[in-house]
Amino acid sequence: MxxxxxxxxxxxxxxxxxxxxxxxxxxxxxxxxxxxxxxxxxxxxxxxxxxxxxxxxxxxxxxxxxxxxxxxxxxxxxxxxxxxxxxxxxxxxxxxVREEIRAKVILFKRDFAETAWFVYRADILPPELAAEVERFDTPQERELAELMADFRSLKKKVDLLSGRVEKELERLGLKVDELNSRYADIQAKVVAEAAINSQQARLIQRLIQEVGEAMFQSGKVKPRSLAHARIQQEFKDYFQIHIYTALPERRLQEAVDFLASRWRHYKPGQPLPAVFHSGSQPSLG
Incomplete structure (x- = not known):
């Protein structure tokens, strides 16, 4: 007790x-x-x-x-x-509930639902639909979604390291041996290093959008939402990150060069958009 x-x-x-x-x-x-x-x-x-x-x-x-x-x-x-x-x-x-606090409870429930959407939408939506949804987000909503995706990724790592996932699955009668071995190599590679700051993240986001639009205009990938989703996934796969805001700062120039090469692939012989020459912001930390 x-x-x-x-x-x-x-x-x-x-x-x-x-x-x-x-x-x-x-x-x-x-x-x-x-x-x-x-x-x-x-x-x-x-x-x-x-x-x-x-x-x-x-x-x-x-x-x-x-x-x-x-x-x-x-x-x-x-x-x-x-x-x-x-x-x-x-x-x-x-x-x-009591009438005098009903409005506050409703407000809380609405905020709870909205927060849950931003926390879990990266887990719910496939990449192509997520990219389409993101196109209509406000800058503040987009930043919130990125932060929540980072939070979810970190929480999963914490749960794995603390054994919480194993305890919960065992409570439900499930086995976790395969889960543990699957993440062993990933956990061994997790190192603490400075990620790009918010200004640098916005730059990468703009570059990804430019490449996605170039891919779509080339006619090789349609619809537009799929083109934008595909370059996002290419970027994450190339740099082995779950979301572009997790890009290590030391690889920022490499990321710009990578996206520039992808843009040239779809727009051969054309000058790079000015955003590719805007430079990068140093870390604020």
Missing amino acids: LSILQGFPFEFYGETYTALLASDRQFYIRLDEICHALGIDPNSQRRRIQSDEAISDKLVNIAVETPYQNSTRTREVAFLNLRALPYWLGTIDASR
């Missing part, structure tokens, strides 16, 4: 709660307290969480002192791991 080590008050939706650090070094929040604050039934929410395999293991019982008549008594109370809080809130029927 878990025990409570320390409590940390915090404010959420205008209410003050206590995040409790338990003996497993995880933080939890009392489910009944947040349910009452939202105006929803804690018993039905507990059943919903228990039936949801994605977060059922994040709901635990912890013995705490609770008010009883004119004194207190110790009893087991349901606590939700704070890591599961955003997911759970995203599944709540907003029409059931």
